[in-house]
Amino acid sequence: MKKITAILSVLLFGLFLNSCDQKEKKSSPKVGKENIQETTETNSFLGEYPNARKMKEIDARIDPSNRVESLYWEKQTKYGSQFTQVTAYLNEDRLPMKITEFFIDGNFQPQGKRHYYLENNKMIGFLEQADKWIDSLNTNYSEKRTIYNDSEPVITQIRYADTYEAISDVKWKNIRQEHHSLEKVNNILSGTAEFEPHFISVIKADQLFLLLGEAKPNTEERYTTAVRVDEMTPFIEDLLNNLEKYKFRPINISFEVVGGNNAPEYRVLTDIDWKE
Numbered sequence: 001m002k003k004i005t006a007i008l009s010v011l012l013f014g015l016f017l018n019s020c021d022q023k024e025k026k027s028s029p030k031v032g033k034e035n036i037q038e039t040t041e042t043n044s045f046l047g048e049y050p051n052a053r054k055m056k057e058i059d060a061r062i063d064p065s066n067r068v069e070s071l072y073w074e075k076q077t078k079y080g081s082q083f084t085q086v087t088a089y090l091n092e093d094r095l096p097m098k099i100t101e102f103f104i105d106g107n108f109q110p111q112g113k114r115h116y117y118l119e120n121n122k123m124i125g126f127l128e129q130a131d132k133w134i135d136s137l138n139t140n141y142s143e144k145r146t147i148y149n150d151s152e153p154v155i156t157q158i159r160y161a162d163t164y165e166a167i168s169d170v171k172w173k174n175i176r177q178e179h180h181s182l183e184k185v186n187n188i189l190s191g192t193a194e195f196e197p198h199f200i201s202v203i204k205a206d207q208l209f210l211l212l213g214e215a216k217p218n219t220e221e222r223y224t225t226a227v228r229v230d231e232m233t234p235f236i237e238d239l240l241n242n243l244e245k246y247k248f249r250p251i252n253i254s255f256e257v258v259g260g261n262n263a264p265e266y267r268v269l270t271d272i273d274w275k276e
Contacts, residue, residue: 049147049149049154049155051117051119051124051125051147051148051149052125052145052147054117054119054124054125055117055124055125055127055147058097058098058117059098061091061097062089062097062098063089064089066089066090066091067087067088067089067090068087068088068090068096068189069085069086069087069088069257070085070086070087070188070189070195071085071188071191071195071197071212071225071227071255071267072084072085072225072226072267073085073188073195073223073224073225074223074224074225075221075222075223075224076221077106077221078106079105079106079107079108079109080106080107081104081106081107082103082104082105082106082109083102083103083104084101084102084103084104084184084188085101085102085188086099086100086101086102086185086188086189087099087100087102088100088189095118095120095121096118096121097117097118097119098115098116098117098118099115099116099118099182099185099189100113100114100115100116101113101114101115101116101184101185101188108133108136109133110130110131110132110133111130111131112128112129112130112131113128113129113130114126114127114128114129114180115127115128115129116180116182116185122148122151123148123151123180123182124147124148125145125146125147125148126145126146126148126178126180127143127144127145128142128143128144128145129141129142129143129164130142130143130144140160140161140162141160141161141162141163141164141166141167142158142159142160142161143158143159143167144156144157144158144175144178145157145158145172146177146178146179146180152179153177153178153179153180154177155174155177156174156175156176156177156178157172157173157174157175158172158173158175159171159172159173194214194222194223195223196214196250197212197213197225197250197251197252197253198212198213198214198215198248198249198250198251199212199239199246199247199248199249199251200212200213200224200247200248201243201247202239202240202243203226207228207229207230208228208229208236209226209227209228209229210226210227210229210239210253210269211224211225211226212224212225212226212227212251212253213225215248215250217248225267226267227253227255227266227267227268227269228266228267228268228269229268229269230268230269231269233272235272235273236272246274249274249275250274250275251272251273251274251275252271252272252273252274252275253269253271253272254269254270254271254272255267255268255269255270256268256270
């Protein structure tokens with residue numbers, strides 16, 4: 001039952017990511033003459049912090065088809081299931097110019113997106129968009145941004161609103177400068193550290209899934225992920241015949257993303273072999 005729950009959790013997180021994208025698209029301002037001219041305050045801010053302008057330029061350049069997506073990862077915590085997934089948007093040289101981390105920190109914990117803006121593999125800006133629970137029924141929306149200069153933060157600001165749609169009318173407030181690390185998102189994208197896939201088990205429902213995760217025997221407190229198997233290869237047949245033999249063995253996988261657009265989104269296995 002826990003294994004089936006793992007799949008359902010991953011699917012629900014996929015639907016959450018779709019809802020985030022739909023909300024952002026639905027609330028985006030229409031392009032027109034009234035929206036081209038930025039406010040005096042914004043122009044002043046962009047003039048004082050050039051990397052803030054570069055962040056806007058990166059958003060305008062993004063080609064959604066030129067991206068790399070990670071696996072969905074789930075971990076059991078004292079707050080319930082914690083989820084994370086990362087998407088890297090690439091420039092013409094196939095280098096990341098923006099990395100977005102989608103996250104749910106647990107039941108009634110903050111959830112949303114963290115955006116890391118890059119130039120020549122160095123962070124130039126950070127933006128967090130998060131819903132935070134007030135009580136069991138209501139959330140507040142917040143945005144927090146940090147602008148960098150020569151890899152060091154120079155200003156951090158925050159603002160709050162009742163809803164995503166109302167945030168654009170709220171002024172930013174300066175807070176203590178914060179520094180944000182790329183270590184976690186890089187580990188997720190590269191499949192290293194706690195996000196290195198190891199074979200854990202298989203899940204047989206209507207379809208076959210491989211359950212992968214950290215090599216932590218006798219505990220549920222590990223990052224885990226699931227990939228769907230659509231093709232029965234000799235490797236998969238051998239794996240199914242030797243489940244205990246291969247348990248916790250590190251593994252290399254390739255996958256493609258299928259689904260989305262308000263439908264369940266899956267990571268589907270395209271290649272697999274054991275790590276040496």
